[in-house]
Amino acid sequence: MFEKERFIEECRAALKESSAQEAVRELVERAVREPSGIVRALGEPLRSGVETIYRASDLTILNLCWGPRMDIRPHDHRMWAVIGIYGGCEQNTFFRRGEQGLTRHGTRELKEKDVTRLGAEAIHAVHNPLDQITAAIHVYGGDFFATPRSEWDPSTLKEQAYDVEHTMRVFEEANQRIRAAASS
């Protein structure tokens, strides 16, 4: 059964392993194997948004709910990440830096109970293809909010500083769609 405080402690302990990311992957895999346990501990995902479960200089744990049909532009993290889906589905498009700028480099669809690891160099865009919320546990090997990062314009693929306010607007627009759907 997923317990928030125990999960945080276990992730903290995993940082001491020789492969911290692999140790965290095992923890996230175990957690999302029973999605109902996460919902019981963190609440039913009813709106899109980011809930910070834990934040320190060497570890960030987020409960991330993508709104229906939500799109997140290409971005990097500059630290390793482990993502585990406990509801819905997310489509990842991966990119690489090249001499001509960013180039597309594969896709991966993650469904409930799937877990993926992203390296510190990873660049990805995320799309929720569903008319419902996609809910995921994200664990990062650093302070996700304090690390300067990049994002890329989705049409020109031009690099720019990560714009937190834009991301928050995308979440809010998704919530407006949820409210509109509920009242129609």
Ligand SMILES: [Fe+2]
């Ligand atoms: Fe990301």
